[in-house]
Amino acid sequence: MDACFQAFDKDGDGYLDIEEFRFLTRALFRNDRGKIYHLEEQKLAEVFNVFDLNDDGKIDKDEFTFCWNHWIKIIVRPISAFLIVDVQNDFISGTLNISNCSAQQNGLDVIDPINKLLETVKFDAVFYSLDWHPSDHVSFIENIGEREIDPSSPVTAENAKTYDTVIFSGSPPQKQRLWPRHCVQDTWGSELHKDLKLVDNAIKVYKGTNPDVDSYSVFWDNKKMTDTTLCAQLRLRNATDIYICGLAYDVCVGATAVDALAIGYRTILLDDCSRGVDLTDIEKTKNTVITNSGVIVNSSQVKAMVEGRDRRPELGYKLAMELKATLNEKTEETSN
Structure with missing residues (x-):
């Protein structure tokens, strides 16, 4: 940490001003081939202000310690969770085969890239979600x-x-x-597809179990009355980054990504590992994720990101804004 501070304290005055902080972000946000990702000017200023805790226009050594421990270390050494959403028989070749929907996308397309990630990338945790409906579920026509x-x-x-x-x-x-009747508990349609690789120590998360409430997000039902085990499992593992993919892009995958961002996770949506129902809704999902400082990538980019060699400014900005919100909450609690 000390060496990092000294390296970017160009004038040796014991502080980082915003120009020196800019050089730090240029070193921090780059890919595994050395390409620099530029942080927008306004966002650079917002991030700088998060760590300028006493609002004096510069970051001193104590403030940099906070920046190092709560921001830089997470960006360089993220803790990753891979969430594979609803890659189940009914969505691929069963009663709710998404290839019959307006986008005409094939759910089978996601299996090979997901399997390759499971074989080549060392995620800190792997989750499989399953739609798990009772036969009298509210969503069945x-x-x-x-x-x-x-x-x-x-x-x-x-x-x-x-x-x-x-x-x-x-x-x-x-x-x-x-929807057509689908993923009824303990039926063939609710099983994960036979070609999907299942890894040891992975966690299965079941959703949509309440007959009277649908559940698109893997975090909780559509009314947000009941959560699944996912939040607790992620907290237990101190996860910082969630990689999300599966079926269907614009329904359960999208709802899960939006909730992950709302909770505060650095969220990465895997485009080539997801297939959906409606092309317009898929684009809306992508726009929502990007607008909320999420990232959309292809599976070929994941390994370097998980290993901290490809560091995206959008995710750094997201983390800084979550830190800002936490600091503001603590300030309000103190003042009350």
């Missing part, structure tokens, strides 16, 4: 007559078709997209 449709619903029970969105009565009324 076959069950449309089992629940009362709210008067505000744009579609009636009699006219509802697969992929329509209805509104069920309740407090509050519940919007629900209708």
Whole structure:
């Protein structure tokens, strides 16, 4: 740490000003071939201000210690979790085969690149999620007559078709997209595809188990009433970075990535390891991830990122903003 501080304290005054900090970020944010990633000017200033704890326009040695321990070390030595979402039979060749949806993408396409990552990249933790529905699940169009449709619903029970969105009565009324019966617990359709590599010590996370609430995100159900085991498992492993992929890109993969970002994780979406339902919704998913300081990459880029040799400024900015939020919360608690 001391050597790093001295290396970028160009004028030797015992502080890092924003220009010296800029040189630090140029050394920090680069790929494994030495290409420099530039941090936008506004974001550079925002990050600098996070570590200028006393707002004097410079980072002293104590402030740099905080920066080193809570920012630089995580960027250089991230703790990675690989989350493989719902690569199950029904989404590939079963009742909800996504190749029959409007995007006409083949779920089988994700298996080879995912397997290659599992064989070649040393993730700190690997998770497989599974849609795990009871037979009377609210999302199944076959069950449309089992629940009362709210008067505000744009579609009636009699006219509802697969992929329509209805509104069920309740407090509050519940919007629900209708799918074919899929991934029913303990059936062939709910099993992970036979060609997907299963690694030792991986953790399976089951979602969608409540018959009355759907669950796209692997973190919790769509109403955010009940969480899965994922949050606790990630905290237990001190994970900093989550690599997310699987099926379907614009549904469960996308919802999981958005939640990971909202919770505060550095989130990486794997484009060639994901396939989806609707091309427009896939693009919306990508835009949402990028807008919220997530990163979208192909599997060929993952190994260097996991090993800390390819360090993206978007993820560094995300981490800095999470630190800022934590510091602000502590300040508010102290003032109260």
